[in-house]
Amino acid sequence: MQIIDYKYLHGTDTLPGYIAIPELIRDRPATPQFIELAGLDIELTEPTAFIYIAGTQIDQAESGLNKGTGVYFPAIKSATPYVAHQWASTFKNIELLVSMEVVNGTCASSIHAVYRAHEIIMDPLNTAKHVIIIGHERITQDTIRLFKELGIKITCGDGFVYMKLGMGFIISKPRWCWAYNPNPFVFTRETLDKLIPEYKVGYVKLHGTGTQSNNDAEWGLEILATPIRYKSKIGHTQGISALLETCLVLDNPNIRGRILVVANGLGGYYGSFTLTKPNART
Numbered sequence: 372m373q374i375i376d377y378k379y380l381h382g383t384d385t386l387p388g389y390i391a392i393p394e395l396i397r398d399r400p401a402t403p404q405f406i407e408l409a410g411l412d413i414e415l416t417e418p419t420a421f422i423y424i425a426g427t428q429i430d431q432a433e434s435g436l437n438k439g440t441g442v443y444f445p446a447i448k449s450a451t452p453y454v455a456h457q458w459a460s461t462f463k464n465i466e467l468l469v470s471m472e473v474v475n476g477t478c479a480s481s482i483h484a485v486y487r488a489h490e491i492i493m494d495p496l497n498t499a500k501h502v503i504i505i506g507h508e509r510i511t512q513d514t515i516r517l518f519k520e521l522g523i524k525i526t527c528g529d530g531f532v533y534m535k536l537g538m539g540f541i542i543s544k545p546r547w548c549w550a551y552n553p554n555p556f557v558f559t560r561e562t563l564d565k566l567i568p569e570y571k572v573g574y575v576k577l578h579g580t581g582t583q584s585n586n587d588a589e590w591g592l593e594i595l596a597t598p599i600r601y602k603s604k605i606g607h608t609q610g611i612s613a614l615l616e617t618c619l620v621l622d623n624p625n626i627r628g629r630i631l632v633v634a635n636g637l638g639g640y641y642g643s644f645t646l647t648k649p650n651a652r653t
Contacts, residue, residue: 372485372492373539374649375501379618380408380531381605388515389527390606401509402457405531413503413535415467420491420499422484423455424506424532425475426610451475458505469499476547477636478578480610481506481532481617485644486547488536500537506611507531514609521556525580528606532615544568545644555638558588566633566643572596573628576620576646578635580607585635592633599626610636617646 382390395404451473459471470491476483481504488502510527518525536542550562575592578585579600592598601616608615613634620626627648635641 372489372502372536372542374534374541374621375537376533376535377618377621378409378411378531378533379615380405380529381608381615382529385526388519389510390529391510392529392531395509395529397509397511401507402454405507405509406458406461409507409531409533411461411533412463413461414463415465415501417500418467418469418498419462419501419503420470420488420497421455421459421462421468421472422487422502422504423451423458423471423473424480424484424504424610424614425451425454425473426477426480426506426508462503469497475610476640476642477638478607478609478612479634479636479640479642481613481615482545482632482634482642482644483547483640484614485536485542486545486642489542489545489644492536492538502536504534504536504614505532506614508609508611510606523556523580523582525582526602526606528602528608530605530608530611530615532611532618534614534618541647541649543645543647545642547642548640550639550641552639557584558635558639558641560588560591563588563633563635563641564591566631566641567591567595568631568643568645571629572631572645574599574620574626574630576601576613576616576630576632578613578633579603588635589633592631596631599630620646620648 384391474483574597576599630646633643
């Protein structure tokens, strides 16, 4: 697939437990703020599909009551299809939007989005010529509490990513996989080694959470080629992390050639795609 356009934001302020985008107001709905901060001006010119990266969807049957700031938020505004609709409503020539879907493969959701984009673009029965992928993540105290309760020592991060894809060869070989493990947070090296391609790559953009279990699981990938990690700089941006970090690779003029992008997430989801790096934008 060809990368037609992309844009991203990430945190710059280091706070307890996460790296924040300073402009975000924590006790107000996130989506309208991201729409304003991103400043996208998307005008559809051909039939287009839209994929929203949700990261983790909360099962309504399992979710508790919101006991927080005392500020009332309509429950519908936390539903991922509603959030996706808010983004889609900003597109010009909306009549050319032929489909909208939400992916929620936890921290590997970006890989799932790219995989689905590839399926859509390569499907001869699908009318979409382009696929737009958008996702955003604003870290909340619930996110930080989740990792603390699990004893997972990572720094989270706010972020936003947008990418428009079409037919081409910049992104290729997307893989979307699942593996069972009794512990839904742990991957084995044997599992992640299945992402090692038969062809040579110059770099591997690791999931790179920095935890010992993830380091062990990604060891075979790390020694495959020059490793790239970003989470120590921008935090773990959850479901959008792989695509946001791909944008950072694209804007780094020192990284060229073939890059394997990998990610894994809660529940056994994992995958990869290969990025063939064009010249950096000027």
